[in-house]
Every structure is written in structure tokens, then in C-alpha cells.
Amino acid sequence: MRRSELWRTTTFRLTLVYGAVFAAGVMALLGLIYASAAVFLTQQMDEIVIGQARAFHGVPSSALPEKVREVEIQDVRNVNFYGLFTADGVWIAGNVRRLPKGAPLNGIPRELREPGFQPGARALAERLPSGEILFVGFDAKTLAGLRAIILQSLIWSGALIILLGLGLSAALSLGPLRRIREVQQASLPILDGQLSARLPTSNRRDEIDMLAGIANAMMDEVERLLWAVKSVGDNVAHDLRTPLTRLRALLYRVREEVGVSEAHHGMLDQALSETDALLARFKAIQRISEIDRRERRAGFARVRLHTLVEEIGELYGPLAEEHGLSLLTETEASCEVLADRDLLFEALSNLVGNAVKFTPSGGSIRLRLTRRIEGPQLEITDTGPGVPEDERQAVLERFYRGRQERQAPGSGLGLSIVAAVARLHEFSLVLGDASPGLRVTLDCWPSAIVH
Amino acid sequence: MPRILAIEDDETTAQEIVAELSRRGFDVEWAADGRNGLVRAVSGDFDAVTLDRMLPHVDGLTIVSVMRNTGINVPVLMISALTEVDERVRGLRAGGDDYLTKPFASEEMAARLEVLLRRARIQARETVLRVQDLELDLVTREVRRGGREIALMPTEFKLLEFLMRNSGAVLTRTMIFEAIWGYHFDPGTNLIDVHLSRLRRKVDPPGSEPLIKTIRGSGYALNASF
Numbered sequence: 001m002r003r004s005e006l007w008r009t010t011t012f013r014l015t016l017v018y019g020a021v022f023a024a025g026v027m028a029l030l031g032l033i034y035a036s037a038a039v040f041l042t043q044q045m046d047e048i049v050i051g052q053a054r055a056f057h058g059v060p061s062s063a064l065p066e067k068v069r070e071v072e073i074q075d076v077r078n079v080n081f082y083g084l085f086t087a088d089g090v091w092i093a094g095n096v097r098r099l100p101k102g103a104p105l106n107g108i109p110r111e112l113r114e115p116g117f118q119p120g121a122r123a124l125a126e127r128l129p130s131g132e133i134l135f136v137g138f139d140a141k142t143l144a145g146l147r148a149i150i151l152q153s154l155i156w157s158g159a160l161i162i163l164l165g166l167g168l169s170a171a172l173s174l175g176p177l178r179r180i181r182e183v184q185q186a187s188l189p190i191l192d193g194q195l196s197a198r199l200p201t202s203n204r205r206d207e208i209d210m211l212a213g214i215a216n217a218m219m220d221e222v223e224r225l226l227w228a229v230k231s232v233g234d235n236v237a238h239d240l241r242t243p244l245t246r247l248r249a250l251l252y253r254v255r256e257e258v259g260v261s262e263a264h265h266g267m268l269d270q271a272l273s274e275t276d277a278l279l280a281r282f283k284a285i286q287r288i289s290e291i292d293r294r295e296r297r298a299g300f301a302r303v304r305l306h307t308l309v310e311e312i313g314e315l316y317g318p319l320a321e322e323h324g325l326s327l328l329t330e331t332e333a334s335c336e337v338l339a340d341r342d343l344l345f346e347a348l349s350n351l352v353g354n355a356v357k358f359t360p361s362g363g364s365i366r367l368r369l370t371r372r373i374e375g376p377q378l379e380i381t382d383t384g385p386g387v388p389e390d391e392r393q394a395v396l397e398r399f400y401r402g403r404q405e406r407q408a409p410g411s412g413l414g415l416s417i418v419a420a421v422a423r424l425h426e427f428s429l430v431l432g433d434a435s436p437g438l439r440v441t442l443d444c445w446p447s448a449i450v451h
Numbered sequence: 452m453p454r455i456l457a458i459e460d461d462e463t464t465a466q467e468i469v470a471e472l473s474r475r476g477f478d479v480e481w482a483a484d485g486r487n488g489l490v491r492a493v494s495g496d497f498d499a500v501t502l503d504r505m506l507p508h509v510d511g512l513t514i515v516s517v518m519r520n521t522g523i524n525v526p527v528l529m530i531s532a533l534t535e536v537d538e539r540v541r542g543l544r545a546g547g548d549d550y551l552t553k554p555f556a557s558e559e560m561a562a563r564l565e566v567l568l569r570r571a572r573i574q575a576r577e578t579v580l581r582v583q584d585l586e587l588d589l590v591t592r593e594v595r596r597g598g599r600e601i602a603l604m605p606t607e608f609k610l611l612e613f614l615m616r617n618s619g620a621v622l623t624r625t626m627i628f629e630a631i632w633g634y635h636f637d638p639g640t641n642l643i644d645v646h647l648s649r650l651r652r653k654v655d656p657p658g659s660e661p662l663i664k665t666i667r668g669s670g671y672a673l674n675a676s677f
Contacts, residue, residue: 244554246463269668319642
């Protein structure tokens with residue numbers, strides 16, 4: 001399974017979005033906690049500094065420096081700051097040596113933004129009844145600690161959410177992806193024309209099952225229709241063959257048994273050959289259906305292709321010569337392939353027969369057997385008119401005859417039989433350009449399905 | 452006059468068989484179902500049998516097996532609507548001598564039956580076949596006409612051997628194709644004609660009496676009297 005495929009699954013994306021939303025929620029929650037705590041702590045600090053300042057109110061002027069030293073000693077956490085100044089602002093006692101500038105002497109706590117203090121520290125300054133100036137500050141060490149804790153929590157939980165989210169989404173996507181794979185695998189034979197194959201369904205009844213069910217229902221219908229169409233063709237061929245044969249038998253008996261003139265004899269012969277042509281056509285239709293119906297690999301055996309090629313050359317040599325054509329067979333190597341010998345011979349016979357039929361006198365036909373890496377390849381090239389590119393697929397279908405070929409004799413089913421034989425063997429049959437002429441290649445190895 | 456038994460349940464087909472074979476001078480009897488056919492076939496009163504593959508009561512394969520098991524070795528031409536290759540193989544394996552698929556041309560059926568009858572009559576294992584002044588030596592693979600040697604290609608030799616073994620009988624193109632090349636499909640008429648005309652050029656040179664005859668609408672015959 002490729003990683004890019006995983007990224008693209010809906011489950012993966014959805015899980016990631018859920019993860020992001022969850023992370024945002026966690027951040028908002030922690031932010032809210034911090035904000036509330038900050039407000040609460042500030043209030044606390046304000047009350048502390050007000051209370052501490054108040055403790056100096058009843059103290060006589062002379063005892064103030066001693067009191068400052070006393071409270072400083074009691075401050076173990078080192079969060080309280082005191083400064084006692086004369087009415088003119090000259091330092092008397094305390095660990096604050098200089099009165100912060102611009103501090104209003106109103107006794108109301110405000111934020112202290114001075115170097116050496118944590119952000120959020122609170123302080124007040126006021127003039128004592130005895131005239132001295134008292135400065136009381138409280139450093140925001142608790143608030144800073146809380147901030148650090150919250151920040152750390154955010155970082156850790158964020159990392160955890162991202163990791164868990166990725167892991168979970170990958171894990172969740174794998175299951176559906178595996179099933180999609182199964183569906184993909186199961187659909188390959190269908191694409192290859194094996195219409196009885198169906199997509200797998202589980203008993204989960206999820207959306208994949210729903211889609212597979214719909215696809216299977218459609219396949220049922222396609223198969224039914226196709227069989228209907230096919231059997232109409234076959235039945236017509238079958239139903240017409242018997243009366244046609246009887247008609248032919250009658251014509252034959254008339255010719256043999258009734259005394260007719262030479263001229264009438266000729267007409268009867270013509271009628272007989274027309275009937276024979278019709279019969280050949282119906283026979284070919286039934287033949288295609290018969291090949292299509294066959295079990296794949298039933299009757300398959302090892303076939304020596306080079307012998308087959310030689311036989312074809314020997315069978316068609318005289319006919320080609322009669323048409324003023326040269327028929328060359330080339331077998332590069334001796335090749336064996338698992339196939340139905342009779343059908344393969346019939347297919348080759350049809351291909352060479354076609355080449356003889358359509359190549360003008362003086363031309364040449366070449367039947368070549370070569371060994372490729374994948375397996376043996378048969379190639380038939382001629383110097384005839386070829387098949388236009390837009391007709392190459394169509395000529396392999398039933399009854400299609402090329403534009404130039406309509407006048408030529410034959411059932412018009414030769415190539416369809418070849419195509420049916422190729423289908424049965426899973427060989428690929430390709431019509432190409434031999435410039436000039438037609439090049440037909442039959443790859444004698446199971447064709448890889450590329451979609 | 453050879454006696455033929457036609458076992459066939461389809462009346463029209465049976466009439467065709469009877470008419471064609473009678474016209475050729477055979478004495479034909481018709482059995483319309485399997486049971487009746489089997490009883491008459493094993494009676495030993497007939498020289499050859501045409502046998503439908505699918506029959507009511509007793510099927511064609513059974514009839515031919517019973518015939519062979521009871522020692523009735525007259526030629527049997529199986530006739531069947533089943534065209535599959537397997538069916539042909541089964542028919543021949545059960546003891547049939549030839550297999551013809553329905554629908555068929557009457558002369559094809561008659562030609563095949565005549566060849567079967569001829570084959571049954573010739574018992575001797577000759578090494579030299581002779582038809583008039585034409586000689587074919589199966590051992591040395593030499594062919595002579597009136598003492599003059601004829602050089603034949605392997606296929607031409609096989610073709611001539613087949614014609615000579617069945618001299619006097621009409622051989623259809625399908626029969627020739629099946630016998631010489633061993634395949635069972637319709638190769639088109641021209642293909643076989645060309646091979647025959649090549650052989651004829653060698654066997655019947657200008658000035659000699661033609662031995663290979665084309666029977667219009669049917670096929671070929673060697674040394675035919677008609």
C-alpha cells in the first residue's frame with residue numbers, strides 16, 4: 001500500500017480534522033484556565049500588598065525601619081518587596097532602594113513593570129500618616145509558574161494529539177483501504193470480460209458494502225442483458241441453420257433427381273452456393289459462441305508453435321501462390337505454449353486466410369514466430385491495404401467488415417473467431433500498421449490487465 | 452446392396468437420410484427411437500448404421516457401446532447436434548467410426564458413410580495401392596503413373612493416399628481437410644481446391660486420362676464411374 005494512497009483517504013483526512021479541532025479545544029480550555037487563574041491571582045496579590053501596607057499604618061515613625069527589616073526577614077519565598085523613603089523620596093530602609101518613577105502615591109495596587117520582576121507583579125506606593133513614603137510590591141512568581149505549567153501542558157498535549165491523530169487516522173484508513181483493494185482486485189476479472197465475477201461484500205453493511213451491492217446489482221443486469229443478446233444471436237443462428245440445411249437438401253435433390261436443363265443446373269448450383277455461404281455464416285456465429293462458452297484451460301496442452309507455423313505455411317502455400325503472393329514463414333526459435341492446439345490453428349488459419357484474401361497479387365505475406373521475454377509472439381504481416389486505425393477495434397467484433405472488404409467473400413467472422421480464441425487463451429491480439437499493409441500480432445502469454 | 456440402419460428421432464432428418472441413401476442405391480431402414488434402434492442394431496442384419504447422439508429411451512453413446520460389446524463391428528456414423536470437440540471425442544471413443552454434426556448436407560453424410568463402408572470392406576494390409584495405371588508404394592513412398600515416376604510433396608502424398616484408399620467414393624472438402632490435416636473447422640472451399648489442383652497437375656498430366664474428378668457441389672473422387 002503506497003503512503004500517498006493513505007494520505008488521500010477520507011477517513012485519514014477526517015481523523016486529522018478531528019485531531020485539529022480537538023487540539024484547538026484543548027488550547028482554548030487551557031487558555032481559559034490560565035486567564036481565570038491570572039485574574040484570581042492578581043486579586044490575591046492586590047489584597048496581599050494592601051494588607052501588608054496596612055500593617056505599617058499604626059507604626060510610629062521611628063519604628064518603621066525596624067518593622068521593614070522584620071517583615072523582610074519573615075519573607076522566606078522572597079516575593080515581597082518593601083521600600084521606605086523620606087517625604088522627599090530619599091531611601092531609609094527596605095530592599096527597594098529607589099522609588100519607581102511616576103508611581104502615584106494613592107495606595108492602589110497596579111502592575112509593576114520593572115526589571116527584576118516577573119510580568120504581572122503588583123505594587124502600591126502611599127504616603128504614611130507620618131509623612132514617609134511606603135512602597136510595597138509582590139512579585140508574580142506563582143503566576144509565572146502557572147504560565148510555565150500551562151505552556152508545557154500545551155506543548156506536550158499538542159504533540160501527543162498530533163501523534164495519536166496521525167496514528168489513529170492511518171489505522172482507521174487501513175481497513176477501508178484494504179477493502180477497496182479487495183474490490184479493486186475483484187473487479188479485474190470483470191474488466192477482463194468475466195462477467196460472472198462479483199465484488200466482495202462483508203456483513204458490516206457499511207458504505208463500501210452499499211456501493212459494492214449497487215455495483216453487483218448492475219453487473220447482474222449487464223450479465224443478464226448480455227446473455228439475452230448473445231442467446232438471441234445464437235438462437236437465431238441455430239433456428240435458421242436447420243431450415244436452411246433442409247432448403248439446401250431440397251435444392252440438392254432437385255439438382256440430382258429432377259431432370260433439368262444445363263442453364264437451370266447452373267442456377268441451382270448458384271442457389272446451392274448462396275445457401276452454403278449463409279450456412280457458413282451461421283456456423284461461424286455458433287462457433288464464436290461455442291468458443292466463448294468454453295471453460296478456460298479445458299483441453300489445453302503443450303503446443304509446439306513452430307510446428308503450427310510450419311503446418312500453416314504448408315497449408316496456405318499453394319493458395320498464396322495461386323493468388324500470386326509469396327508466403328514466408330519464419331520461426332526464430334522453437335517455442336511451446338499451453339494452448340488449445342485446434343483453436344490456435346484455426347485462429348492462425350483465419351489470419352493467414354484473410355491476408356491471402358486481401359493482399360493484391362504480387363504482394364507478400366509473412367508469418368513470424370519470435371521469442372520475447374514474456375513469451376512467444378506470432379506476427380502476420382501482409383502488403384495489402386491494411387485496416388484504418390479507427391476500424392482496428394471494430395473489425396474484431398462480430399459481423400464487422402472493413403470499408404474496403406465488403407465485396408470480398410467470406411462470413412466476415414474470421415477475425416471475430418480469432419478474437420474469441422485470443423480471449424479464451426488470455427492472449428492479446430493487436431492489429432497494427434505494417435506500412436504498407438496489416439500487421440497482426442498475437443502475444444502468446446497471458447495478457448497483463450492494465451487499467 | 453448394402454443395408455443401412457438409420458437411427459434418428461427427428462422425422463425430417465430421417466427422411467433426408469433415407470432419401471439420400473436410397474438414391475445412392477442403399478437399402479435403408481429407419482428406427483425412430485433408441486430402444487427400437489438398439490434392438491435392430493444388435494441383430495446383425497445391417498452393414499452400417501447412422502446413429503443420432505441424442506435419442507428417446509436409449510442414448511446414442513449407449514447404443515454404440517452395446518454394439519461394440521456384443522461384437523457388432525459394422526461402421527457407425529454418429530450424427531449429433533452437439534458440436535463441442537469433447538462430444539466428438541466421446542462419440543469416437545465409445546466406438547463410433549466418424550462423427551458428423553447437425554445440421555449436415557445429405558451428400559456429406561452419404562459420402563462419409565460410403566467411405567466407412569469401403570474401409571470396412573478392404574481388409575488386406577497392402578503396401579502398394581493401385582488404381583488403374585497409378586501406383587503408390589507406402590513403404591518406399593514412390594508414386595508412379597504408367598511406369599513414370601511422380602515426385603510428390605509429403606502433403607500431396609498423403610492426399611493421394613487418401614484418395615486412392617477411397618477410390619470411387621466422393622470425398623467432400625471437409626472430409627479431406629479432416630483426414631489430411633486433422634482439424635475440425637471450416638477452412639473455406641478454395642484452400643482444399645488448390646491442393647487438389649496441384650496434385651491433379653502431377654497425377655493427371657495433359658494427354659492422360661484424368662483420374663481425379665471434381666464432383667460439382669460435393670467434392671472430389673478418384674477413378675469415379677460417374
